[in-house]
Amino acid sequence: MSQPKVSVVVFVYNHARYIEKALNSINQQQFDGGIEIVLHDDASTDHSAEVYQRVAAGLRYPVKIIRPALNKVSRGISMWPEILAHCQGEYLAICEGDDFWLAPHKLAYQCNSLDQLAHVDLVFHSAARVNWASEQIEGAYAEYGAEPKLFSPGEVIEGDGGFIPTPTLMCRRAVFERLPAWFYDRPPVEDYFIQVYGALRGGALYLPMQGAAYRVGDPASWSQRSLANIEKANQFELHFIEYLLHMRASLPAALAPHVDVIMLRHYNLLCERCFSYRRPGDLIRLGQLFERFQAAQEGHSTS
Secondary structure, rough: OOOOOEEEEEEEEEOOHHOOOOOOOOHHHOOOOEEEEEEOOOOOOOOOOHHHHHHHHOOOEEEEEEEOOOHHHHHHOOHHHHHHHOOOOOOOEEEOOOEEEEEOOOOHHHHHHHHHHHOOOEEEEEEEEEEEOOEEEEEEOOOOOOOOHHHHHHHHHHHOOOEEEEEEEHEEHHHHHHHOOOHOOOOOOOOHHHHHHHHHOOOOOEEEEEEEEEEOOOOOOOOHHHOHHHHHHHHHHHHHHHHHHHHHHHHHHHHHHHHHHHHHHHEEEEHHHHHHHOOOOHHHHHHHHHHHHHHHHHHHHOO
């Protein structure tokens, strides 16, 4: 088989209910450039493996399956180094196992855009918001008009993770080679940092197309489980702010004000939760985080 143009990364964790639809939606892509599917199952405990192995056998695109013996997320280990070692495509697209694609020409349109715009590294589109139980569309994410639009790195930074829905994203493989080393230390919401560094060189190109579906509301999903547990929700905010500090230090100085905007937003959210749920200890940990980072930066500048 010739080298594929696009590597489609599929993240799976206990997605037995959804993964067949996700894989079939990728299989329906009308694209002549060549596609490979790199599926990472983070040690699911349901029968996801049985489903995706059965479905993969009937797909027209090859599927590479990565299934570690132990769950990586719970151990704070990034999945990306192992995934990238299996990706041969010039471009990478993402479809999490509980999402799916809607437009059969999605990849073709996105690839054509990146082929024509050599200075742009990332392209995306809008996504339908689908109820996890009813499968009904209940709105949309990332609808930014009826014409293509190029968003600046600052706009992507301030947009937070929801600015670009994960199943709509495509970027050049080279973006991962430019990501700082701390990205592979397992920051939360890794897709947000892919968006930021993907937009860094030439912005993020929006295509006016609803090409994917993003499921919402599943009580078993990571986001719902985290929000239901205030300790986990606050720990996420602390962890996210820590990596925003790393990002601020690694980006061009002109982008620092944009990082400050989103950092203040998450700082305020954490403060509100701490006061509402009477968790002053988390505010203390936040202060300690800033002190540690400032000390590390001062030590770095004097070394």
